Amino acid sequence: QVQLVESGGGLVQAGGSLRLSCAASGRTFSSAAVGWFRQAPGKEREFVAATSWNSGSTAYADSVKGRFIISRNNAQNTVYLQMNSLKVEDTGVYYCAARRRSLVQITTLAYDYWGQGTQVTVSS
Numbered sequence: 001q002v003q004l005v006e007s008g009g010g011l012v013q014a015g016g017s018l019r020l021s022c023a024a025s026g027r028t029f030s031s032a033a034v035g036w037f038r039q040a041p042g043k044e045r046e047f048v049a050a051t052s053w054n055s056g057s058t059a060y061a062d063s064v065k066g067r068f069i070i071s072r073n074n075a076q077n078t079v080y081l082q083m084n085s086l087k088v089e090d091t092g093v094y095y096c097a098a099r100r101r102s103l104v105q106i107t108t109l110a111y112d113y114w115g116q117g118t119q120v121t122v123s124s
Helices: none
Strands: 003-007 012-014 018-025 032-041 046-051 058-060 068-073 080-083 090-097 118-123
Touching: 003 090, 012 032, 012 046, 018 090, 018 118, 032 068, 032 080, 046 068, 058 068
Parallel strands: 012 118
Antiparallel strands: 003 018, 018 080, 032 046, 032 090, 046 058, 068 080, 090 118
């Protein structure tokens, strides 16, 4: 079992930066692939970024490539999402998710555990 708690969301102006954190508990976290997803009002939850258990493999949505960086510190059971050059369209609730397996996946159905989410609002 893995429990996930996101933090670091907030209100930021377009062009600014935020760093989200996902703190995990559970013995299997270090071997789990972890992803970030987001959901804007009235829209489906969408993939943002993911990392394999050892950060050897990462994936990003085209909309965030070159702006967002996912990283993890297994010793601290934490995954980060550094978000730079934020745009208004990045606004939404950001969720951290983990899967029992170690390989990166980009679909919501592939993930077994989810956090409660943290709100990110980018103003123009």
